[in-house]
Amino acid sequence: MAVYKRTYHGYDGPLTAEWRRFLVLPRYAFEDMRKNKRFFNFLIFSFAWPLLCLAFVYLNHSASLLRMLRVSTPEILRVDTQFFLIFLGVQSMLGVFVAAFGGASLVAPDIANNAIPLYLSRPFSRAEYVLGKGSMLMILLSLMTWVPGLLLFCLEGNFSGWSWMWDNRSIAIGVFFGSWVWILMLTCQALAYSAWVRMKHLGSAMMFIVYFGSAAFGNAIDAILNTRWGALIDISSIMGCIWISLFGEDIRRVRGTPFFNVHGSGLPLWMSWAMVLLICSFCLYMLNKKIQAVEVVK
Amino acid sequence: MIELDDLDVRLGARPVLQKLRVKLTGRSIGLLGPNGAGKSTLINTLLGFHTPSSGTARVFGLDLLTHARQIRSQIGYMPENDSFIAGMSGVRLVRLMAELTGLPAEQALERTHEAFFYVGMGEARYRDVGTYSLGMKQMTKLAQAVVHGPKLLFLDEPTNGLDPPARARMLQLIQEIRDRGDMHLLLSSHLLRDVEMCCDQVLILKNGRIAAFCDLEEERRQNRRFLELETRGGGAPFVDAIERLGCEAAWSGNGRVKLVLPDGVEVRNIYELASKQQVQIRRMSHKRDSLEDIFLRAMEEKAPVATTGVAPPPAAR
Numbered sequence: 001m002a003v004y005k006r007t008y009h010g011y012d013g014p015l016t017a018e019w020r021r022f023l024v025l026p027r028y029a030f031e032d033m034r035k036n037k038r039f040f041n042f043l044i045f046s047f048a049w050p051l052l053c054l055a056f057v058y059l060n061h062s063a064s065l066l067r068m069l070r071v072s073t074p075e076i077l078r079v080d081t082q083f084f085l086i087f088l089g090v091q092s093m094l095g096v097f098v099a100a101f102g103g104a105s106l107v108a109p110d111i112a113n114n115a116i117p118l119y120l121s122r123p124f125s126r127a128e129y130v131l132g133k134g135s136m137l138m139i140l141l142s143l144m145t146w147v148p149g150l151l152l153f154c155l156e157g158n159f160s161g162w163s164w165m166w167d168n169r170s171i172a173i174g175v176f177f178g179s180w181v182w183i184l185m186l187t188c189q190a191l192a193y194s195a196w197v198r199m200k201h202l203g204s205a206m207m208f209i210v211y212f213g214s215a216a217f218g219n220a221i222d223a224i225l226n227t228r229w230g231a232l233i234d235i236s237s238i239m240g241c242i243w244i245s246l247f248g249e250d251i252r253r254v255r256g257t258p259f260f261n262v263h264g265s266g267l268p269l270w271m272s273w274a275m276v277l278l279i280c281s282f283c284l285y286m287l288n289k290k291i292q293a294v295e296v297v298k
Numbered sequence: 299m300i301e302l303d304d305l306d307v308r309l310g311a312r313p314v315l316q317k318l319r320v321k322l323t324g325r326s327i328g329l330l331g332p333n334g335a336g337k338s339t340l341i342n343t344l345l346g347f348h349t350p351s352s353g354t355a356r357v358f359g360l361d362l363l364t365h366a367r368q369i370r371s372q373i374g375y376m377p378e379n380d381s382f383i384a385g386m387s388g389v390r391l392v393r394l395m396a397e398l399t400g401l402p403a404e405q406a407l408e409r410t411h412e413a414f415f416y417v418g419m420g421e422a423r424y425r426d427v428g429t430y431s432l433g434m435k436q437m438t439k440l441a442q443a444v445v446h447g448p449k450l451l452f453l454d455e456p457t458n459g460l461d462p463p464a465r466a467r468m469l470q471l472i473q474e475i476r477d478r479g480d481m482h483l484l485l486s487s488h489l490l491r492d493v494e495m496c497c498d499q500v501l502i503l504k505n506g507r508i509a510a511f512c513d514l515e516e517e518r519r520q521n522r523r524f525l526e527l528e529t530r531g532g533g534a535p536f537v538d539a540i541e542r543l544g545c546e547a548a549w550s551g552n553g554r555v556k557l558v559l560p561d562g563v564e565v566r567n568i569y570e571l572a573s574k575q576q577v578q579i580r581r582m583s584h585k586r587d588s589l590e591d592i593f594l595r596a597m598e599e600k601a602p603v604a605t606t607g608v609a610p611p612p613a614a615r
Binding site for chain 1: 309310342345346347348367368370371373375377379380381382383384385390394395397398399400401402405409412413415416428442444446447449452478480481
């Protein structure tokens with residue numbers, strides 16, 4: 001029977017499992033994302049670097065191609081920790097743009113248009129709302145960072161053999177966990193700023209201000225006061241420090257990676273972790289304050 | 299259906315609801331009160347948006363403190379203010395809400411269209427909600443509230459800002475929902491006429507306390523047994539004769555008699571009596587207390603003391 005011929009009636013059909021209802025939000029967010037041509041094109045562009053790295057790895061093991069290009073393998077193309085750190089650094093910086101442009105539009109319009117009561121009047125919690133909104137960013141950032149990173153690692157392992165994979169397992173660990181630390185921090189910040197300022201353009205701007213501003217401010221403090229504590233407020237330096245440790249490298253040998261250089265001799269590792277925890281906790285606190293079904297005005 | 303048990307709600311340090319104790323069993327319940335009486339706070343508390351500072355509430359026998367999620371799965375909520383998701387069409391918005399309640403995507407889309415047909419929204423449902431008129435936004439809010447087939451529907455000021463035709467349409471829809479009988483209604487409004495038209499029980503709040511609780515259906519039934527007569531030639535003998543029929547009657551001067559018909563006595567018996575006593579009945583009215591009278595009296599009276607708690611019986615006169 002045609003829908004319009006039916007009258008309204010109660011629903012007694014099947015229901016989806018409660019645990020996966022939060023996945024409805026990223027599905028709708030992806031549909032919206034597809035409509036935003038500029039953002040979508042940028043996302044496609046962000047896969048150029050992994051493809052280039054893929055080509056490097058292939059080239060590294062293609063003797064005929066190397067001969068043709070007259071390249072001496074060991075000096076120019078080495079697939080090692082530094083290679084993966086550079087890969088992760090570039091992709092993570094692109095991730096800032098994706099989080100800034102994609103993340104800011106996730107929460108701000110809902111709060112600005114008073115849509116939160118619509119979500120929360122259903123069997124749907126605030127945690128599920130944040131998880132649902134954040135999972136869109138987490139999926140996108142995963143596709144940009146650890147997924148291609150591990151694919152590269154597997155490809156190199158395929159060419160170099162099982163022993164290379166085993167000897168360099170810290171790279172896989174570094175790519176996976178390093179990416180996730182970054183993804184979680186970006187997601188928390190994107191959602192929190194978006195919820196805080198309630199305007200998506202301002203939310204995007206906040207992301208850039210925090211990332212580039214904190215780096216500039218941290219460097220200025222170090223230079224003026226001749227100290228190393230400026231690194232504490234420089235998110236890129238904190239992240240560089242954590243990545244180097246996760247990759248099992250020595251900070252005196254590896255100074256970081258493009259966009260994520262460590263200031264001076266760096267700070268103690270625990271301080272970097274503490275800062276990451278502090279930033280994430282603060283963002284979650286802001287989300288908890290701002291994502292409310294009813295705003296109580298004192 | 300809804301049971302409030304010494305429910306207290308504080309927002310910050312300010313008590314907003316105090317010692318509410320009542321059992322609401324009607325099919326459609328009106329929530330009346332002046333601005334700031336706590337109507338929306340009560341609805342928000344029942345939805346789990348505010349945590350009671352003491353006491354509790356039960357909806358369909360489920361405790362609010364422990365089963366908020368199950369309660370919300372049976373509730374549809376139409377908020378008072380503008381609530382929509384920017385950049386979404388009406389269909390997408392309502393479908394999203396249906397999916398979040400647990401309907402599979404396909405059924406959600408089907409139900410969305412059913413809900414829109416039900417509220418009378420045509421092709422406009424495909425437009426961005428941000429471009430809707432106020433009336434269309436209200437209908438969309440109603441559609442998203444009923445799309446998952448809730449057992450209880452919370453309507454917070456549903457006729458706010460609507461022009462007369464749109465208001466009439468909204469009230470007609472609410473009456474239809476009430477008469478269908480498969481959904482309970484809790485209608486919050488400060489418009490007495492809306493509540494009178496749509497509800498069979500009314501809870502009147504004042505300063506966060508229960509000022510009155512009345513069963514409109516019972517009121518209507520009693521009103522049918524209540525008569526006010528304007529007579530010529532009537533007097534104490536006529537009143538005595540009426541009382542001998544078993545009626546409670548009172549003479550209020552100027553030929554006016556107020557009486558309550560007991561079971562077994564009909565209006566025809568009064569006419570017969572008047573004819574026997576050669577009394578002319580010039581006017582006969584059934585009306586007793588309107589909701590407005592009840593409301594005004596509740597507003598004038600001091601709110602019941604918190605400890606008594608239990609809602610007063612159907613509006614005392």
